[in-house]
Amino acid sequence: MADVFVYTDGGARGNPGPAAIGVYIENGSGQPLFLSGKKIGETTNNIAEYTAILEAYNWLIVNKNLLDADAKIHFYMDSLLAYSHISRLYKIKNENLRQLVLEIWEKEKNLGIPVFYNHVRREGNKKADLLVNQALDNLI
Numbered sequence: 001m002a003d004v005f006v007y008t009d010g011g012a013r014g015n016p017g018p019a020a021i022g023v024y025i026e027n028g029s030g031q032p033l034f035l036s037g038k039k040i041g042e043t044t045n046n047i048a049e050y051t052a053i054l055e056a057y058n059w060l061i062v063n064k065n066l067l068d069a070d071a072k073i074h075f076y077m078d079s080l081l082a083y084s085h086i087s088r089l090y091k092i093k094n095e096n097l098r099q100l101v102l103e104i105w106e107k108e109k110n111l112g113i114p115v116f117y118n119h120v121r122r123e124g125n126k127k128a129d130l131l132v133n134q135a136l137d138n139l140i
Contacts, residue, residue: 002027002028002068002070002071002072003027003028003071003072003073003074004025004026004027004028004033004060004067004071004072004073004074005025005026005027005028005074005076006023006024006025006060006073006074006075006076007022007023007024007025007026007075007076007077007125007127007128008021008022008023008024008049008052008053008055008056008075008076008077008125008128009021009022009049009052009077009078009079009125009128009129009131009132010022010040010045010046010047010048010049010050010051010052010079010132011045011048011129011132011133011136012042012043012044012045012047012048013136015045016042016043016044017042018039018041018042018136019039019040019041019042019043019044019045019047019048019136020037020038020039020040020048020131020132020133020135020136021036021037021038021040021048021051021052021055021131021132021135022036022037022052022127022128022129022130022131022132022133022134022135023035023036023037023052023055023056023059023128023131024127024128024131025056025059025060033063033066034056034059034063035131036055036059036131037130037131037132037134037135037140038135038140039135039136045079046079046081046082046094046097047096047097047100048132049077049079049081049082050082050097050100050101050104051100052077052128052132053075053077053082053086053104054100054103054104054107056075057104057107057108057111058107060073060111060113061107061110061111064111064112064113067113071113072113072114072115072116073111073113073114073115073116074115074116074118075115075116075117075118076118076119076120076124076125077117077118077119077120078119078120078121078122078124078125078129079119080119083117083118083119084119085097085101086101086104086105086117
């Protein structure tokens with residue numbers, strides 16, 4: 001399997017409030033490899049966004065053997081803050097977010113595959129957003 005495309009989203013109804021994550025991973029042909037939508041308890045939108053990214057990394061690490069030696073991972077997220085923190089564009093002032101970003105960077109390093117982060121508008125992240133809302137609405 002060549003390149004892998006990862007769409008992540010997190011949301012909370014209220015901030016903080018009931019929160020959920022959505023992760024949608026597909027191969028270069030658009031075939032789904034992994035879908036996850038689940039509640040994560042009461043937290044903030046930002047914590048949910050970063051938690052979704054960690055969920056994706058957990059799957060990628062466990063399933064690394066399915067990826068080609070020359071594979072590249074392309075992350076897509078609609079959180080500009082998460083994108084900017086993970087890409088090292090913004091300084092991380094919140095300690096809770098800093099700990100999550102450090103964990104993300106560690107997982108990226110352990111994966112050992114080139115990773116590219118991309119910020120997209122909400123319309124470009126519909127699959128992950130749908131999983132968040134389905135989880136919050138108890139549909140999955």
